[in-house]
Structures are given as structure tokens and as C-alpha cells.
Amino acid sequence: MRAFLFLICPVLLFLGASYLLPFLGIVQLSFTDPDPGLAQYSRVLTEDLPTGVIWRTLRLCVMVTAVSVSCAYVITLLWVRGSPLVRSITELCIMIPFWISVLSRAFGWLSMLSNRGLLNTWLQDMGLIDSAIQMTRNEFAVVVGMSHYLIPFAVFPLATAMRNVDERVLTAADGMGATRLRIFWQVFLPMTASGIMGATLLVFVFSIGFYVTPALLGGGQSVLVAELIYLWIFQIPQWGMAAAMSVVLMLGVGGILYVLMRRYGEMAK
């Protein structure tokens, strides 16, 4: 019993005091500030600004998820099934960006896409365009930057699924005379479906609460949910609205994670 007190309790107390209680405080704020009751929630879910932001977030996150998971699928294919040399090269291409800070990566995209950036300078030097094309401060830049950040995260569940594919099944399909395309389409792809599902949910959950990349590459033009919460705290203080939006976000992510756990729980049985 004493061991319980000294070993297990400290972290529970620490997180209880510095995380759970304040979170409950946020929940309380969402029902009380400024109006008591559900007023903040009805405003978050009906007013033009927050609903517009929620829809934009969902739309962009679906795009980001589609781009990241499909890019990750191709490169994971090479990482898992390529020749040893190809495998080590792709591993470097995945791991180096993975470990680099989100800020450096966002800055990299600014250097690439901004008006005086690499891409515009090249295109102008080659005479393909006369004046710079606006490629940052819009949704395009946000999708590019977020997908770039999330591809490595999509790679890991996909790699697990691809490593679990039984080689003999593929050899059997090959031996029966199936074409390469058919082996991929009818055997390999269905066998890695669980990995695709896992990667999709993981990337979607990550992308939905994203703050840094959209704020830097969107340049205030395409505000997402997380940035709206930031604005409601630091620019136009409306604690109750920020709190209500956080609770909505938390419930949304919690719902997705619940589905994910149930699915994986069933598969583990």
C-alpha cells in the first residue's frame, strides 16, 4: 500500500492537478462565460465564423489525409519491399524530415513557395511566368505543408501492415499467373487495408488540431479550428467561446479514437 502511494500516486496527482482539474475548469467556462447554459455551444455551432472555420478545417483535413496517406503508401511500399539499397535510401528520406522541427519544415515551404522563393524565381528565370504566382497565404500552402508534416506519421502504421503480409500469398498469386497489377490490386491492397484505415484515422486526428503549420503557411487567410481558439484567447478574448470550441474538438477527436480502438480491438480478437 505504501509502495502504491509513493510510486503510482505522484504522477496521478501531478496530472490531476495540472491537467485534469484545469480541463474541467475549461469545461466549466464553456457553460458559464459569458452566458450560463449552452449559449456558447449554440454560438459555436450556428454562427457564421465558427461554422465556416469548422467546415474549412474538415475539408482541408480530408484533403491532407488523402494526400498524406497516398504519398505514404507509395513510399512505404518501397521502404518495406524494395531491394536493401532502395530500402536504406527511402528510410533516410522518411526519417530525416520526421526528426526535423515543424518550424524548420514550415520555413522550408515558405522558402520554396513564397513570391521571392525558389519555385517562383526558377519559373521566372525560365520565362514561364511574368510575375510571381501567389503560392503561400492560401489553402494550397496549408495542404502542402500539413501533408509534408504528416506523411512520416502515416508511414508507420502502413509499414506494420505491409510487413505482416504473408509473402507466400503473393508468390501463390504470382504462380497462378496473376499479372503484377492484379496481384497489387486484388491481393496486396486488400491485405494492407487495416494499415490504410489506421493511417487515415491517425493522420486525420493529428491534422484536425493542427496549429503551427496552418498559421504560418495560411498567413491568417485560412484560419483553422486551432488557430481560431488561439485568436479567441489572445486577440479577441472570448474565453467561453474558445472553451466551447475546445470541448467540441475534444469530443470529435475522442469519438474518432473510440471508433479506432473498437476496430483494432475487434481485429486483435
Next chain:
Amino acid sequence: MNRLRPGIIATLLSGLVAVFLLMPLIAVVPVSFTSRRYLSLPNGDWSWRHYAALFEDPEWGQSLLTSLQVGVLASLLAVALAAAFCIGIWMLRPRGAGLMTGFVLLPMVAPPVVSSLTLYFFLNQMARWNDIIAYDKLGGVVLAHMVMVIPYAVVVVMVSLSQLDRRMDLAAQSMGASVPTRVVGVILPNIRFGLIGAFFLCFLLSWDEIGVTLFVTSVETITLPRRMWMGLRDNVDPSIAALSVLLICVVTLLVVIRAAMLMRKERSR
């Protein structure tokens, strides 16, 4: 076997993805050598001024120091709390262990912006009582980072404990060792690599942490990512490019060394 390796289409597509992944990292290199004060490409006049600025401006050094302090303190405390918790769960296997672990992992799965808001709220409240662990103070940032990295420390230590032979602990127990002796003499030495790994992971996460840091600091305690953010947000400062190039070089070096070490290990087998 070779017939089932990824074909030419998959290789080409992966090549494109690899270019996409590495492109922004390469794009910062020319920008870092520009002679101008804004984001641009050097037009024949390459300059080291932004690298020099990193070393001459005492603010960068100050931020580096702050980041190191926060990283070391937060990781040490987080690993200590996490290790105690995991050992307690492992030894006692109490009822509700799953629930308690789920609670401890919460900051990892909750959307970062919700955690940020929660911690900002908490540190604001704390500022009324003390000025050490408070908003925009070193102690406050350490606490916020601890909350965010504890789940990762718990995961790493749990994995390390799951590989430990329970009979060793039982032997010590049957010889009459007390709980402190079992923890210090038997368990800790056997999971030391897990603890070191957990420390480094926590340090890296804290070193790169920006989402929560943005909410809990303003002008007094400025970590390195926070200063980068300021340089990116207000007017894009090419010093960030120089710093990014340095960080990218360090990461690339470490990843390549690790890959080379793994390859040597495999060959010697």
C-alpha cells in the same frame, strides 16, 4: 522474389514523394545565404551574415540556454515520475491499472491546442499564487512540457519493463528484499536503457515543442522554437534559414550515423 519487388511505376511515384519530402529542407539552404534582410535568393552575392547573426545576437544564445534548461529539467522530472508510475503498475498490478494508464496517456491523444489552452488556464491561475511556476516563467514552461512528454516516457518505460523477467523480481522478493531494494537494486538497473531512451525522447520532444509553448510564454521565457516562431510570424527573417540549415545538418548527420550503425550491426551478424 524479384518479380514481386515494387515495379517501375511504384519506384517513380516514390521518387516523386521523396523529392516532395526533401524539397523544403533543401530550399532553405540558398535562402540562408542571401545578403538581404528578407526572404530571398542570393543573386550572385552569397553572404554568411545570417549565420554570423546567430552567433553575435545574444538573444539566440539566451534562447538556446532556455531550451536546454527546460528540456533537461522537464525530461528528468517526467522520466522520474513516469518510471515510478510504471514500476508501481508492473509490481503491484493494481485494479484499474488500465484506467490509470489511459489517464496518464491523455495529453498524448488530446488535440495539442486543447492541452495548450488547459495549461495556459492553469498557469494563469498559478500566477496568482507564486511567480516561479507561472505563466511566462521558466518553471511554468517546464511544467507544461512535463505534462506533454510524460505519456511518451510512460510508453517507453512500459515497453522496457515488459521485456524484464518477472522471476528476477520474485527471486529478490522471496529472499526478503524490501520494496525499495527491489526497485533500486533489481528493477532500475535492468531498465536503465529504457530510462535513458525515455530521457532522450522527452528531451527531443521538449526541444521541438512549440504548440503549448506558444500559449504559455510571451516575452520573458523564450525557448528556441518560440524565437524561431517570432522570426517567422512577424517578418520572415533569413536567420531562421541559417538556424534551420544548422539543425537540418545535425539531424541528417545523426540519422545517417544511426542507419550506418544498424547496417554494420546487421552485417556482423
